Amino acid sequence: MALLEVRDLTKTYPATRRGARATHVLDGVTFDVNRGEFFTIVGPSGAGKTTLLRCISGLLRPTEGSVTLDGRLVDGPPRELAPVFQDYSRSLYPWLTVAKNVALPLTSAGIAKAEVDDRVQHALASVGLKGEDAKYPWQLSGGMQQRVAIARALAYRAEVLILDEPFASVDAQTRADLEDLLLKVKHESGATFLFVTHDVDEAVYLSDRVAVVSKSPSRIEKLVDVHLPAERNQLTTKALPEFGELRAEIFATIRHLVVAKPTAQGPEYVI
Numbered sequence: 001m002a003l004l005e006v007r008d009l010t011k012t013y014p015a016t017r018r019g020a021r022a023t024h025v026l027d028g029v030t031f032d033v034n035r036g037e038f039f040t041i042v043g044p045s046g047a048g049k050t051t052l053l054r055c056i057s058g059l060l061r062p063t064e065g066s067v068t069l070d071g072r073l074v075d076g077p078p079r080e081l082a083p084v085f086q087d088y089s090r091s092l093y094p095w096l097t098v099a100k101n102v103a104l105p106l107t108s109a110g111i112a113k114a115e116v117d118d119r120v121q122h123a124l125a126s127v128g129l130k131g132e133d134a135k136y137p138w139q140l141s142g143g144m145q146q147r148v149a150i151a152r153a154l155a156y157r158a159e160v161l162i163l164d165e166p167f168a169s170v171d172a173q174t175r176a177d178l179e180d181l182l183l184k185v186k187h188e189s190g191a192t193f194l195f196v197t198h199d200v201d202e203a204v205y206l207s208d209r210v211a212v213v214s215k216s217p218s219r220i221e222k223l224v225d226v227h228l229p230a231e232r233n234q235l236t237t238k239a240l241p242e243f244g245e246l247r248a249e250i251f252a253t254i255r256h257l258v259v260a261k262p263t264a265q266g267p268e269y270v271i
């Protein structure tokens, strides 16, 4: 049985004022995520990817359809899921140290102090932040802050990490480092990942499977199996012919879906 089962998920946001129209965002989204899998969703801007993640995380009630986690219906935020968002500055508390930010969900869950300290130190070491525990988030770079958010999910021993464009606000080199960090974390923790990105190379590099969603109201347009060697490397993996083929397949699917903006140099595709 799949760990996460998403069935016929439909979401319509009601009109917020008189005369306005309701927004039909998800239209029967169905897919499974297997235990230990890295599953990525790519699709055009505004397709409803964040809405989909919020429904799966139990933060938003779908209009129709269901999400089950390990056979149990999700009808509120389950303890096994840990969301990591793009905006790290809003997901960390600036008045708490790094260690206290990572510890917060553990202390809230009533875990004993000695175990909390142990898990926090372990999680910080595994994201490369050993010795940074007494700093405050605002004393760290964007990439380091995102590492703290990942450490928090790890310390909590979340079964599924849900990441919504987590690296969209960092520079290219930091992004590559954080991608490799996620692969290491996946290897060491055995956790399951549900990831959203606009970046097709990032999707292929990280994933076991990629789902391409259509424009809103979105459905799953295509599921692509990524049969690349499990051991991945920014240089050698991306140079493999299979990497280029997968990239081209996903781009072709997205291009078919996106609106082409005419420019002097030809159409520019808005993903």
Ligand SMILES: Nc1ncnc2c1ncn2[C@@H]1O[C@H](COP(=O)(O)OP(=O)(O)OP(=O)(O)O)[C@@H](O)[C@H]1O
Pocket (backbone or CB within 6 Å): 013, 014, 023, 025, 044, 045, 046, 047, 048, 049, 050, 051, 052, 216
């Ligand atoms: N709370 C809300 N109320 C009404 N409409 C909403 C709400 N949240 C999102 N929407 C609308 O739903 C649509 C999908 O938004 P969503 O943020 O889920 O898409 P997305 O694929 O994550 O976008 P992007 O890739 O640009 O981040 C958009 O048209 C958005 O305006």
